[in-house]
Amino acid sequence: MVVNFFAVICLGIACQILFFIYGINHKAKSDRSFLILTLLAIAISLAYEMNIFSLSFGNNYPLFAKISLSLYISLNTILIGSFTLNNIITFEDKTKYILVVKFIVAMLLSLCCILIFQNVFTEKSFTYDIQPISWIKNMDPHMHRIMVWNVGPLFKIMVFFWSVLVTIYGLLAVIRIAIRGFYNSVKDFVILGIFFIQCLFFFLFIKKSEVILLQATIFSYFSPILYYLLTYMMRPLFIKKSMRSKLYEESNDIFIIFNADDLLTDFNNSARIFFGFTKKDIYNLSLQNFIKDYVPLGNVPSDSFSVDQINVKNDRDDNIICQLDFHRIKYFDKFTTCSFFVIHDISEIFQNFAEIQQSSMTDRITGLLAQHVLAKKIREINIFRRFPYSAASCSIHVKKERKDLNENFALVKVAECIKSRIRGSDFASYENGNIVLLFPAEYNVAQNVMERIISAIEEDEYLKTDVSFQYGLTTRESPDEDIQQTINRAHAIMFKNKIESSIHGVTIDY
Structure with missing residues (x-):
């Protein structure tokens, strides 16, 4: 031994x-x-x-x-x-x-x-x-x-x-x-x-x-x-x-994990803050109730998927725009091991994108829609044969005696008057020094809108005595006419009125 x-x-x-x-x-x-x-x-x-x-x-x-x-x-x-x-x-x-x-x-x-x-x-x-x-x-x-x-x-x-x-x-x-x-x-x-x-x-x-x-x-x-x-x-x-x-605990993304029985089993700090989850919710909150109360998916998903944009809410009725990823992990392609959500808050990104998109669509001086947006609108009217449709071309001129009044400032003020008087269905853009207005209406209706714009200009203390405002208004003759030709006729009428008009006070011609 x-x-x-x-x-x-x-x-x-x-x-x-x-x-x-x-x-x-x-x-x-x-x-x-x-x-x-x-x-x-x-x-x-x-x-x-x-x-x-x-x-x-x-x-x-x-x-x-x-x-x-x-x-x-x-x-x-x-x-x-x-x-x-x-x-x-x-x-x-x-x-x-x-x-x-x-x-x-x-x-x-x-x-x-x-x-x-x-x-x-x-x-x-x-x-x-x-x-x-x-x-x-x-x-x-x-x-x-x-x-x-x-x-x-x-x-x-x-x-x-x-x-x-x-x-x-x-x-x-x-x-x-x-x-x-x-x-x-x-x-x-x-x-x-x-x-x-x-x-x-x-x-x-x-x-x-x-x-x-x-x-x-x-x-x-x-x-x-x-x-x-x-x-x-x-x-x-x-x-x-x-x-x-x-990475899991301190991440700004929301991580929520469910077990094989689709019961909440874990969540990170971001989920706790947004949804208000506590340890009592573990093994009490089901995946079906989570989708029903917080994520508008409808049914419980059976497989992995991604959603680029979805509104997720909590008990406090806080809504955030999210990019959502759901993954269901299986073995033998049949039995679920666990499933989890990754919710990425894109509210700020979405808001910034909307602001950038809005900024790219508007003229940086006047705030009216940009010239490339006008081109898209012209194609849309021609493709769908919008009729009746009217077009107006507007321009301003500052008196030479008023040296302290900047022409860009006057243009901004006129644009504000236009935006405050046009209807929701009307279209206003700035193109090569002229303001182009499009009205989905007949001549008389468009003329009433233009009169409201003129009234706003006459009431503005900066514009009523020192700025000349001319415009030309015409309407589309038929659904087959190119709306660009209508705009060109409005340009011609505006230029004719501009030549013939007086530059004293506020001069309105059409």
């Missing part, structure tokens, strides 16, 4: 050596903490094997058994100290007196090792006892023995102070985790876990007054493996999850 146990330890040492070679060839080559931990774990396994090997010969080599056990305990102590020395909590490298703390830890470590080896010969601090291994039965007692030590008061005090030091660093790790967050403190969780194991080991050590050799060996064996796993393999996953969590 001892031979088999000896073979198991040899296999463990071989695995640690192979893992050490793997670690230095994959990411951990320059990591001093990993190198120290792995070498210590191999040395501890060797010391434990030496102790078991010496005891297998009975009481023939007591000094060798004591030395191997003392070496084993010292290496475990160094393993504990290495975590403390290599993982000082620095709070973003701003902690003072780091060297002083490291010096104190190194002194405690040295005193422990000296005391352990001094006791090999004197046995003043603790005594060595040989006990049978309890979990091996039905074998010769001489073939499955283990050497343990019973500690004295002095060593108990040292262990107490050492455990206090470990506890302090554990609390510092907790504070660091609280400050930086879970996903940014993976290594601190490793340290905290190791410190917790150390505290538990010290507690058992003082309470039972004997070394728990098997537990300590397992702890030392898995320490470098755990360190490498969480630091170099799991850390990138935690970082990715942290970034996804940040």
Whole structure:
């Protein structure tokens, strides 16, 4: 049985050596903490094997058994100290007196090792006892023995102070985790876990007054493996999850997730703010009710789809124009795993686009519709053969005596008078210095609109005495006539009136 146990330890040492070679060839080559931990774990396994090997010969080599056990305990102590020395909590490298703390830890470590080896010969601090291994039965007692030590008061005090030091660093790790967050403190969780194991080991050590050799060996064996796993393999996953969590939680887009039963299971901060969701809504709000109350889709979708523009509302009757994406995730193309909405608020973009579109459709001086809009309107009238239709061409002239009145300003004022008097179905645009009006009506109706415009101009204090206003009005002769010809006739009448008219006061001709 001892031979088999000896073979198991040899296999463990071989695995640690192979893992050490793997670690230095994959990411951990320059990591001093990993190198120290792995070498210590191999040395501890060797010391434990030496102790078991010496005891297998009975009481023939007591000094060798004591030395191997003392070496084993010292290496475990160094393993504990290495975590403390290599993982000082620095709070973003701003902690003072780091060297002083490291010096104190190194002194405690040295005193422990000296005391352990001094006791090999004197046995003043603790005594060595040989006990049978309890979990091996039905074998010769001489073939499955283990050497343990019973500690004295002095060593108990040292262990107490050492455990206090470990506890302090554990609390510092907790504070660091609280400050930086879970996903940014993976290594601190490793340290905290190791410190917790150390505290538990010290507690058992003082309470039972004997070394728990098997537990300590397992702890030392898995320490470098755990360190490498969480630091170099799991850390990138935690970082990715942290970034996804940040993007999901802090995103301006609204994320709402439903489970396989179409019940609300998660939502981000933007959804909480807009819809007012709380934890009580989880597993209570169904996808059908969500669509019924908030998103006007009608039926529950059975597959993924996107909507470029949709009005989404909440309980406060706030409406936003959104771009909506719905995805239903399935496996085996049949069973739903989950489904989620991504709602992107485009209200501001839509408003800006509407303003830009409106700005592109109007003349920047007069505010009337632009020339390219007039061209579209002409094509529309011709295609649909709008009839009856009337057209007017207008122009203004500022008296030379009125030098303080800008012609552009007068043009703006006239345009305001026109916009305030035309009907909703009428069309007013600015083209090459002239104002073109189109009326979906006969001549008499258009003439009434023009008289209202003239009345507004005569009432304006800036225009009534110093601006001359001429216009020409005509109507479309038939549905087949090009409306552009009607506008041209109105231009001709306006120019004729402009030549013949007087420039005194407000002159109205048609």
